[in-house]
Amino acid sequence: MEESPQYEVATFAAGCFWDAEAEFRLWEGVIGTMTGYSGGFVPEPGYEQVSSGTTGHAEAVQVIFDPERVSYDHLLDLFWSIHDPFLEQEDRTRSAIFYHSPEQKAIAEASRDRLQRSTGRTILTEIRPFEKLWKAEGCHQQYYEKCGQGYCTSTKYWE
Numbered sequence: 001m002e003e004s005p006q007y008e009v010a011t012f013a014a015g016c017f018w019d020a021e022a023e024f025r026l027w028e029g030v031i032g033t034m035t036g037y038s039g040g041f042v043p044e045p046g047y048e049q050v051s052s053g054t055t056g057h058a059e060a061v062q063v064i065f066d067p068e069r070v071s072y073d074h075l076l077d078l079f080w081s082i083h084d085p086f087l088e089q090e091d092r093t094r095s096a097i098f099y100h101s102p103e104q105k106a107i108a109e110a111s112r113d114r115l116q117r118s119t120g121r122t123i124l125t126e127i128r129p130f131e132k133l134w135k136a137e138g139c140h141q142q143y144y145e146k147c148g149q150g151y152c153t154s155t156k157y158w159e
Helices: 017-026 047-051 072-081 102-119 143-147
Strands: 008-014 030-038 058-065 095-099 126-129 133-135
Touching: 008 017, 008 072, 017 030, 017 058, 017 072, 058 072, 058 095, 072 102, 095 102, 102 126
Parallel strands: 095 126
Antiparallel strands: 008 058, 008 095, 030 058, 030 133
């Protein structure tokens, strides 16, 4: 996804990308989303290959958002609430924040530290620079609309 002058990009891995994509698309100020694979070492991976655990990629969601309507910090609040950042996961369903700027890195680290202090638990989410998102196949974009299933809830997953 391309950044426009007024919009920003965030990339998150929060377990299954179908659930995360559905939640982010419902958030006020989110302009668009795209599912894909990020954080690995294999170029142009597909779903089956990523599912095999041999690519190092996580299922990720790229979020285009209007910072005038929703802050990156608020997107992080949603990110923390829709998955379990304390649970060790396999590569493809791991928890990760792929930051796009030094500012996003600082905000993500501060957000993680606040949550860790408030829960007293160790967060296993990796925070690393964004390199590339390989777009997932069309059937994985806006999956819930295509298959007719409902959305997951945005209650705090880890409480």
